[in-house]
Amino acid sequence: MSNRPARPSAAPTLKDLARLAGVSPITASRALHRPELVAEATRTRVAQAVEQSGYVPNSLAGGLTSRQTRLVAAIVPSMGHSLFSDMLDALITSLAAERYETTLGISRYDPAHEETWLAAMLSRRPEGVVLTGTEHTARARRLLLNADIPVVELWDYTPHPLDVIIGFSQEDAGRAAFRHLAACGYQRPAILRSDDSRAHRRAQGFLRAAAETGAPEPVQIVFPEDSPQTGRGRDAFSALRAQAPQADAVFCSSDALAQGVLAQAHALGLQVPRQMGVLGFGDQALAVDCIPALSSVKVDGAYIGRLGAAALIARMRGENVTAAQDVGFEVIARASTRAAAGRP
Incomplete structure (x- = not known):
C-alpha cells in the first residue's frame, strides 16, 4: 500500500x-x-x-463546485528520447480511456523548472500528478504534500516514494551493464553519458561493479544533456579515443548515442565487436537495424506508463495500491558485444 x-x-x-x-x-x-x-x-x-507556507493560489476559484476536474498533470524530462515518449503515450492513452485529460510539462532535467511547473499546475487543481524520477526540490515536495492529491513517480525506484512509484533501479542497470561487458571479455570498458542525474546513477552502478571485480576504474566522458544531438555520439567517442585509447568497450547512456559511436568506430576502421564493444541503453526500435545490431539495456517505457496510469486512477478513486513497484530491466545481447566464448 x-x-x-x-x-x-x-x-x-x-x-x-x-x-x-x-x-x-x-x-x-x-x-x-x-x-x-x-x-x-x-x-x-x-x-x-x-x-x-507552500500555499498554492487557486486559478479556478469560483469556477468549480467540486474538486473533480478530471485533470492530471504529468511532467517528463524531455520528448527527445523515445523511452519517455513511449511511456507518456501509454500513460495518456490509459488515462483518456477513463475520461481523464492530461496536461504535459517538460522539465529539461531541471528540478527547479519542475518546481515552477508544479506551482502553476497545482493552481488548476488537478486530481493527480505524475512525475518522472525522484529528485524534487524541497518546495516541490511541500507543494505536493499540501495539495493532498495522488502522486505517481515513474522511471526510478525507491522504497520510500512520495506516494506511489513505478520504475527500476538506475544503479542496478549500470551494474548489469558492466557485468555484461566483463562477461564478454572486455577488460577496460568506459562510459559515455550525458550529465543528467539518471545517467549519473547508472554510471555509479557501473563504477561500483568494476571496483567489486578489481577492474581498472572506467573512464567517463560526460557531456551536457542540452548539447546538440547531431554528432554527439561521434564526438564523445572521439574524445574517449583521445583520452583513453586503451578502452575496449563503451556503455552509452542512450541508444542514439551508441549509434553515433558505431558510426565513428566504423569511420576509424575499428572492428565491432572484436576491437570495440558497444552497449546502449533503452533498446529502441532502431537498435536491431544498426550494423552490427546494437546490444542494449532494455526498459519497457510503455509498460511503466500503463502501470502508472492504473495506479494513479486507483489512487484518485480512493483505492489502496502498492506503493513501490520495481519493473526491472533486461540486458539484450546482440552483435555489438562479443560473447565470452568468442573472445580472441
Missing part, C-alpha cells in the same frame, strides 16, 4: 497566508492576482509567506 506520510494539517488557505504575511485576506489576494494594486513591500511579504 502507499506509505505516503499523513499531512500534519489541511492545505494552507488564503486566510492562513494573510495571517502569516500580516495583511488582510483581500490584500493577500490582490498581491497574488493584481500585484500592481499593492505596494512592493506588501508583495514581498506575501511572496515570502507563499514560500514559507
Whole structure:
C-alpha cells in the first residue's frame, strides 16, 4: 500500500497566508492576482509567506463546485528520447480511456523548472500528478504534500516514494551493464553519458561493479544533456579515443548515442565487436537495424506508463495500491558485444 506520510494539517488557505504575511485576506489576494494594486513591500511579504507556507493560489476559484476536474498533470524530462515518449503515450492513452485529460510539462532535467511547473499546475487543481524520477526540490515536495492529491513517480525506484512509484533501479542497470561487458571479455570498458542525474546513477552502478571485480576504474566522458544531438555520439567517442585509447568497450547512456559511436568506430576502421564493444541503453526500435545490431539495456517505457496510469486512477478513486513497484530491466545481447566464448 502507499506509505505516503499523513499531512500534519489541511492545505494552507488564503486566510492562513494573510495571517502569516500580516495583511488582510483581500490584500493577500490582490498581491497574488493584481500585484500592481499593492505596494512592493506588501508583495514581498506575501511572496515570502507563499514560500514559507507552500500555499498554492487557486486559478479556478469560483469556477468549480467540486474538486473533480478530471485533470492530471504529468511532467517528463524531455520528448527527445523515445523511452519517455513511449511511456507518456501509454500513460495518456490509459488515462483518456477513463475520461481523464492530461496536461504535459517538460522539465529539461531541471528540478527547479519542475518546481515552477508544479506551482502553476497545482493552481488548476488537478486530481493527480505524475512525475518522472525522484529528485524534487524541497518546495516541490511541500507543494505536493499540501495539495493532498495522488502522486505517481515513474522511471526510478525507491522504497520510500512520495506516494506511489513505478520504475527500476538506475544503479542496478549500470551494474548489469558492466557485468555484461566483463562477461564478454572486455577488460577496460568506459562510459559515455550525458550529465543528467539518471545517467549519473547508472554510471555509479557501473563504477561500483568494476571496483567489486578489481577492474581498472572506467573512464567517463560526460557531456551536457542540452548539447546538440547531431554528432554527439561521434564526438564523445572521439574524445574517449583521445583520452583513453586503451578502452575496449563503451556503455552509452542512450541508444542514439551508441549509434553515433558505431558510426565513428566504423569511420576509424575499428572492428565491432572484436576491437570495440558497444552497449546502449533503452533498446529502441532502431537498435536491431544498426550494423552490427546494437546490444542494449532494455526498459519497457510503455509498460511503466500503463502501470502508472492504473495506479494513479486507483489512487484518485480512493483505492489502496502498492506503493513501490520495481519493473526491472533486461540486458539484450546482440552483435555489438562479443560473447565470452568468442573472445580472441
